[in-house]
Amino acid sequence: MTGTVSSVDFYVDGQVAGTVTSAPYAWRWSTVDLPDGPHTLRAVAHNALGSAATEVTLQTDNSAPTGAVSVPAWSAQAQLPFEITSADAATVQFSNAWVWEGEALYYGPGTGRLVVDADALNGHALMGRAAMDAAGAWFGPFTCALPWPASYETVYRLKTPLRATDVALAELDVVDAHGTRRYTDLVALDASALARSNAYDEVSLPFDYDLQPPTCADPDISDGLEFRTVYLGQQDLYLDRVTVYSAPQPVQSVVTWTVSAVEGAQPVTVRLRDAVGNPLDTTVTVHLDWTPPRWLDAAGRTQRVLDVTSGLDPTSACCAFSADDGGTWSDWLALDVDGTPGATLPVQLVAPDPMTALGMTAGHVRFSVSDVAGNVATSPPHALAEAPTRDILLPLILR
Numbered sequence: 001m002t003g004t005v006s007s008v009d010f011y012v013d014g015q016v017a018g019t020v021t022s023a024p025y026a027w028r029w030s031t032v033d034l035p036d037g038p039h040t041l042r043a044v045a046h047n048a049l050g051s052a053a054t055e056v057t058l059q060t061d062n063s064a065p066t067g068a069v070s071v072p073a074w075s076a077q078a079q080l081p082f083e084i085t086s087a088d089a090a091t092v093q094f095s096n097a098w099v100w101e102g103e104a105l106y107y108g109p110g111t112g113r114l115v116v117d118a119d120a121l122n123g124h125a126l127m128g129r130a131a132m133d134a135a136g137a138w139f140g141p142f143t144c145a146l147p148w149p150a151s152y153e154t155v156y157r158l159k160t161p162l163r164a165t166d167v168a169l170a171e172l173d174v175v176d177a178h179g180t181r182r183y184t185d186l187v188a189l190d191a192s193a194l195a196r197s198n199a200y201d202e203v204s205l206p207f208d209y210d211l212q213p214p215t216c217a218d219p220d221i222s223d224g225l226e227f228r229t230v231y232l233g234q235q236d237l238y239l240d241r242v243t244v245y246s247a248p249q250p251v252q253s254v255v256t257w258t259v260s261a262v263e264g265a266q267p268v269t270v271r272l273r274d275a276v277g278n279p280l281d282t283t284v285t286v287h288l289d290w291t292p293p294r295w296l297d298a299a300g301r302t303q304r305v306l307d308v309t310s311g312l313d314p315t316s317a318c319c320a321f322s323a324d325d326g327g328t329w330s331d332w333l334a335l336d337v338d339g340t341p342g343a344t345l346p347v348q349l350v351a352p353d354p355m356t357a358l359g360m361t362a363g364h365v366r367f368s369v370s371d372v373a374g375n376v377a378t379s380p381p382h383a384l385a386e387a388p389t390r391d392i393l394l395p396l397i398l399r
């Protein structure tokens, strides 16, 4: 068709879904409210001479994948296996609780305010109001928590009242060193980039975090990573939270992931995505313990022991005897220990009489026990009987 295009009509399954009257005649189709399956999209361009149409058929899939994730109850290492069961997930991503609430980020004076919002995942958001709040930056958190070098995806959870085209909402970027080092372009966010009016949607910014230095060297200087939102003041905008995930990797039945090196319990969010990107988030609790059980007091054939993190595994308790002051040792002998696995209070181990158990005369005993995470502790040897104290006889002096 020749001549200047004056408008383009877009039809979804035969129904008018949008009209664009200015170049470049781009229209962003939100498929979120369509049922999964095939749909036709027809574009009709008009000019003074008439019209011309083009039509495509597209499959929509707005359903999250199904899947389940499990981790060992306890691990002695921060790198551990995640078992993933899913028929339709294509990729997997992890977030070691890398979540920053919008309402907890910094914002320039007058650029926004904290609001209660039932649509926000935690009930609170940072909001900029059109014509009331000034355009300006929402910034921070200056985090140094992300391991490097590694690739990530920053996910902004945003909402605006009206999914209109040609309404500039915000500009997003990822920076550190107070904005002097950039990890993404400045991404212009149009109101039509969100899938629905007045509902939260996610906007993703992938980035490569190649080098942390020279940032994060001085704990008194906040120069770590920022996930910035420049609010443009044209239309109301809500920021619920920013979540950082690892870059997508192919789903396998077992995927190894390194969690934060912190003993005890921590949440890890696992995001499965299907082939077109629909996400399913599952948060599992990972427990780390790399400290072996601690030996307390010992006397004769008894020894007390404690593990405060994962707790003791009583079935692992054993002892060994030595008849030559610790030069050589008997085989380990399993002990019968009362107590439930995971006990985090002191437990007393009692060795049997070495003559009864092994037919040997022994002078020393030592113990071994594991915690539930599998860390093994072996006690120092100690004498089975204290050397007899010599009675001291004092002369009785009569006067």
Ligand SMILES: [Ca+2]
Residues within 6 Å of the ligand: 101, 102, 103, 120, 121, 122, 123, 124, 125, 126, 239, 240, 241
């Ligand atoms: Ca929030």
Ligand SMILES: [Ca+2]
Residues within 6 Å of the ligand: 289, 290, 291, 292, 293, 307, 308, 309, 310, 311, 371, 373, 375
């Ligand atoms: Ca332990």
